[in-house]
Amino acid sequence: MPDQDEPVWVDTTVNGVRHEEVVDARTTLADFLRGRLRLTGTHVGCEHGVCGACTVIVDGAAVRSCLMLAVQADGAVVETVEGLTDDPGDLTPLQDAFSRHHAVQCGFCTSGFMMSTTAALREGPVTDEAQARDVLSGNICRCTGYTGMVAALLEVGGTRDDH
Numbered sequence: 001m002p003d004q005d006e007p008v009w010v011d012t013t014v015n016g017v018r019h020e021e022v023v024d025a026r027t028t029l030a031d032f033l034r035g036r037l038r039l040t041g042t043h044v045g046c047e048h049g050v051c052g053a054c055t056v057i058v059d060g061a062a063v064r065s066c067l068m069l070a071v072q073a074d075g076a077v078v079e080t081v082e083g084l085t086d087d088p089g090d091l092t093p094l095q096d097a098f099s100r101h102h103a104v105q106c107g108f109c110t111s112g113f114m115m116s117t118t119a120a121l122r123e124g125p126v127t128d129e130a131q132a133r134d135v136l137s138g139n140i141c142r143c144t145g146y147t148g149m150v151a152a153l154l155e156v157g158g159t160r161d162d163h
Contacts, residue, residue, distance in 0.1 A: 012073045014039065015083025023070045029063075030054045032070035033080060041081035041111045045140075052139030055112040056080050062119035062138075081111035084118065094118060097155045103148035109141045117153055126157030 011020045014037060021036055033039045033056070042065055045053035049064040056065045057079040084092050091099065094117060104110045113136065120126065120135040132153040136146060 008071050008074075010070050010074050012070075012076050012078055014078045015080055021070075025069070025071055027070045028066055029056070029058075029068040029070050029073050029078070030065035032073075033065060033078070036070075039080045039082050043108055043111055045108065050140070051109070052112040052116060053109050055115040055139065057115055057119050060119070060122070062116045079115070079118075081114050084114065092118075094121070094152070094156045097152035098149065101148040101152040101155070103144060103152045105141075105143035109139060109143075112139050113141070113149065121153075121157060126153050129154065132157065 006025050007022045008025050009020065010023050010032070011018070013019070014033065019037060021032070023032055023036065027036075030042055030044050033042045034044070042056055043053040044066055045051035047066045049067040052064070054064055054066040055062050057063070058068070058073060059076050082088075084095065092114075095114065098104055098110070098114075103113075116138055117135055126132050126135055129150055132150045133146070135153060136149055141149070
């Protein structure tokens with residue numbers, strides 16, 4: 001690992017676009033995404049990895065970008081909420097379900113929930129309420145009460161048919 005004050009090269013693919021950038025060795029992935037790449041959908045809440053607002057997908061796994069250094073993403077494939085669809089006007093089935101089930105309110109935590117649930121659904125179906133709540137438990141929402149999120153996740157997870 002380079003000295004913390006030493007600039008380093010980061011070569012990473014974010015939302016399908018390759019980026020080669022020089023960053024300070026101590027720059028977090030969240031700050032790199034927001035400040036350097038202007039992908040502001042990744043929110044920084046607690047900066048301790050607790051709230052989940054900064055969740056992105058790195059090489060297929062949901063990670064807290066406030067706890068990961070940008071240099072650790074060198075050679076990695078990173079996905080942010082902006083990369084979930086090719087057309088910013090389109091919604092993924094998960095985003096649509098969150099909207100229809102009123103699973104969002106202020107929206108600050110939404111991108112983190114989108115990324116963590118997307119990663120979970122890629123691993124396999126979400127089949128019951130307990131599993132849905134477990135998937136959602138890694139993120140904090142202070143507004144919605146989670147009921148709509150559970151319903152949306154179960155719908156997209158393939159167990160609900162009340163679209």
